Each structure stands twice: as C-alpha cells, then as structure tokens.
Amino acid sequence: MSELKANESSIPVYILSGFLGSGKTTLLVQLIEHWQKQGLRPAVVMNELGEVNLDGQMVDSTVPMTEMLGGCICCTVRGDLGLQLADLVQEESPDVIIIEATGAANPMEILDAVTETSLYMRLELKSLITVVDAAHLSGLYQEQKGQTFKLMQEQIRCASVLLLNKTDRVNEQQLADLRDLLARWNGFAPAISTVKCEVDMDMLLRSGDNVHAYQSVDETSKHANKEQNVHSEACAEHSCSHNHGHEHHEHVDHNHEAHQHSDVNVHGHPHDHDHNHAHSHASHEHVMVYTHYFTKPVNSEAFERLISELPRDVYRAKGILTFSDTSSRFWFQYAYRESDYMKITPQGDVPNVAVFIGEHFDQTVIRNQLLELEATNEA
Numbered sequence: 001m002s003e004l005k006a007n008e009s010s011i012p013v014y015i016l017s018g019f020l021g022s023g024k025t026t027l028l029v030q031l032i033e034h035w036q037k038q039g040l041r042p043a044v045v046m047n048e049l050g051e052v053n054l055d056g057q058m059v060d061s062t063v064p065m066t067e068m069l070g071g072c073i074c075c076t077v078r079g080d081l082g083l084q085l086a087d088l089v090q091e092e093s094p095d096v097i098i099i100e101a102t103g104a105a106n107p108m109e110i111l112d113a114v115t116e117t118s119l120y121m122r123l124e125l126k127s128l129i130t131v132v133d134a135a136h137l138s139g140l141y142q143e144q145k146g147q148t149f150k151l152m153q154e155q156i157r158c159a160s161v162l163l164l165n166k167t168d169r170v171n172e173q174q175l176a177d178l179r180d181l182l183a184r185w186n187g188f189a190p191a192i193s194t195v196k197c198e199v200d201m202d203m204l205l206r207s208g209d210n211v212h213a214y215q216s217v218d219e220t221s222k223h224a225n226k227e228q229n230v231h232s233e234a235c236a237e238h239s240c241s242h243n244h245g246h247e248h249h250e251h252v253d254h255n256h257e258a259h260q261h262s263d264v265n266v267h268g269h270p271h272d273h274d275h276n277h278a279h280s281h282a283s284h285e286h287v288m289v290y291t292h293y294f295t296k297p298v299n300s301e302a303f304e305r306l307i308s309e310l311p312r313d314v315y316r317a318k319g320i321l322t323f324s325d326t327s328s329r330f331w332f333q334y335a336y337r338e339s340d341y342m343k344i345t346p347q348g349d350v351p352n353v354a355v356f357i358g359e360h361f362d363q364t365v366i367r368n369q370l371l372e373l374e375a376t377n378e379a
C-alpha cells in the first residue's frame with residue numbers, strides 16, 4: 001500500500017509555487033500521472049490570474065479540479081481557499097490534493113490558509129514545492145532589482161523543496177552560480193536541477209516533506225544559518241495590506257469587477273467576496289493581466305511575430321487560438337522570451353483567447369496590435 005493511503009486520517013496537501021511560466025503546470029501534469037499510477041485519486045486547486053483557466057486544459061479531465069480565477073490566491077481570493085478545500089474533500093474524497101498557485105503568489109499566504117484549514121479539516125500540508133526558471137532567475141539576479149526579483153526570492157525562501165528548472169537554457173557556469181544562490185537563499189530546501197521538471201517524483205515528494213519546519217519561525221531558525229533567518233523573516237513578515245484604493249483597475253489585486261464575473265468555482269457557484277476589504281499585496285501589486293477574446297481567426301505567422309516581439313515587461317502569455325491559415329486549433333505559450341505552439345483539441349467549449357501577464361506594460365498597445373491582426377486578416 002502506498003505511503004499516502006496508509007495514513008487514512010489526513011489528506012496530504014502539496015503547494016506548487018514558482019514564478020510565472022517557471023514550469024508549475026508541467027510538473028503538475030507529471031505529479032498527477034505519478035499518483036494515478038499508484039492508484040491514488042488526486043484533486044487539484046488551480047488558481048489563475050486571468051479570467052480563463054487555460055492550464056486546466058493540460059490536466060486529465062477526470063481529475064477533480066477547483067478553479068480560482070481572476071485573482072491571486074495569496075491575497076484577493078485567499079479567503080476562498082479554505083472553502084474550496086472543504087468542497088473538494090467533501091465532494092470528491094481525494095487521496096491527495098495539490099494547489100497550483102499563480103506565478104505571482106507569495107506561497108506563505110497559501111501556506112497559512114492551508115494550515116488554518118487543517119485546524120478543522122483532516123488535511124496535512126506535506127510540502128511547498130517552488131519551481132524556479134533558471135534562465136529567468138539568472139537574468140534577474142544580474143540586475144538585482146525589481147519587484148519580480150523580490151517575489152521570486154520570496155518564493156524560493158519559503159520552499160521546502162526547490163526545482164531548478166529550465167537548466168537547458170543556462171550554461172554550466174550559470175547553473176553552478178544559480179545552485180550557490182539557491183543554497184544561500186534557502187539552504188534548508190534541497191534543490192533539484194531539471195529540464196521540463198523531469199525528476200523522480202517519489203524522491204521529489206520525499207525531499208519536500210519538511211514543511212512543518214516552516215510553520216513556526218522558532219522551528220525554522222533551528223535549521224537556519226544567517227541567510228535563512230532572513231528567509232523566515234521574509235516569509236513571516238510578508239503582509240497583505242488592506243488599505244489600498246481601487247484606482248488601478250488593471251492591477252490584479254484591484255480588479256474586483258473581474259472577480260464578480262469570473263471567480264466561479266468548479267460547480268459554477270460564484271464566491272461571495274467581501275468587497276469591503278480591498279486586499280492588496282505588497283509584492284505583486286505591480287502584476288497586470290490583459291485577457292483578449294478573439295472575434296476572428298488571425299494569421300499564424302503574424303501572430304507568432306507579435307509574440308516574439310512582445311515588450312520585455314510581459315513575462316508570460318498563453319492562450320488557445322484558431323488561425324486563419326491552419327486547420328487545427330493551437331495552444332500557445334510564451335515564458336521569458338521563449339514561445340511554444342502545440343496543436344490542441346480543447347476539452348469543452350473554449351473561446352479563442354490570449355492572456356498576457358507582466359509588469360506595468362501598456363495593455364492598449366497589445367490590444368490594438370491584436371485587433372489589427374484580426375482586421376488585417378478580414379481584408
């Protein structure tokens with residue numbers, strides 16, 4: 001019998017963190033397969049900044065999945081996480097739960113929400129896995145500044161196990177430097193270097209099974225060297241400010257209008273948000289999302305060109321498209337200057353849509369470019 005089934009008293013919960021486009025969904029898909037092969041029934045909580053759950057398309061449709069859309073799990077929709085977990089447990093009785101946070105989330109908030117929920121439900125937080133995009137971190141480390149760099153650092157510091165992914169995109173020296181950096185920022189978490197998150201899943205799950213040490217700063221500091229004390233402080237001190245206004249509607253944290261329309265759980269019931277509390281988040285209030293719904297097919301080459309010329313401040317883009325010059329629909333991905341196109345037959349009724357996520361980019365420019373592509377193709 002597997003280790004998970006042996007402990008009937010509580011359901012293991014794993015948190016998947018990592019910056020936008022680092023490889024969380026790539027890992028999630030493999031973890032699900034791994035558990036299914038063991039005869040286990042995994043369930044997923046998926047959180048997306050955009051209004052549509054595109055990553056859900058990558059996951060086996062038989063896996064119970066709760067979607068938290070249109071906001072970041074660690075602040076705006078944090079209160080819902082407990083409810084979502086309760087729903088999943090009651091309705092699906094999963095053997096294991098995995099929470100994929102948005103790439104802009106601070107995992108400490110999620111960790112808090114899970115531990116809070118485990119006070120009244122039989123859940124056991126097993127590990128907090130942070131996936132790191134080696135090329136992206138290497139680039140940001142050279143600059144040593146910016147909100148994104150800070151957020152990535154927090155995600156690394158809070159992890160109980162680290163996957164240093166996309167090592168195919170860095171050279172040997174960069175890889176060695178990155179491994180040193182991870183050890184300095186979080187010497188407590190084992191770091192595993194990967195390409196496409198390929199790793200011995202048992203080993204990964206075992207390596208991360210030390211998250212309990214993070215539930216108490218005292219406990220953490222027993223393990224910590226000087227740098228790691230910064231780690232626990234960074235995690236413990238992380239705060240959600242509650243006093244921001246609503247003036248920046250394009251910002252994730254402030255986009256309450258979007259929540260009202262799109263934050264619907266797996267059963268189609270809208271969540272009841274407390275809109276009197278404008279939760280904001282110090283470390284990622286700079287993150288913006290633009291969702292474009294296509295009304296017409298566009299030319300594939302013109303679209304690829306647009307994606308390859310996206311401004312640097314756009315970190316992540318993904319979507320599902322019908323091109324005017326191809327017969328199949330395509331799933332496209334863009335993460336830190338690399339794009340990828342894959343034929344797809346979407347599950348269910350999925351619109352032609354593209355989501356752009358980045359830091360202070362001009363949404364109007366992208367919108368106009370896309371509208372122009374649609375119009376050009378019509379001519």
Ligand SMILES: Nc1nc2c(ncn2[C@@H]2O[C@H](COP(=O)(O)OP(=O)(O)OP(=O)(O)O)[C@@H](O)[C@H]2O)c(=O)[nH]1
Pocket residue numbers: 018019020021022023024025026027055102103165166167168169194195196197316333334335338339340
């Ligand atoms: N070159 C390279 N690409 C990778 C690797 N791992 C994943 N990718 C690609 O990176 C892109 C993003 O991967 P995802 O798994 O969707 O990343 P994510 O962290 O779930 O993204 P968000 O949910 O948007 O934050 C996809 O196009 C993957 O195919 C890797 O090791 N090397």
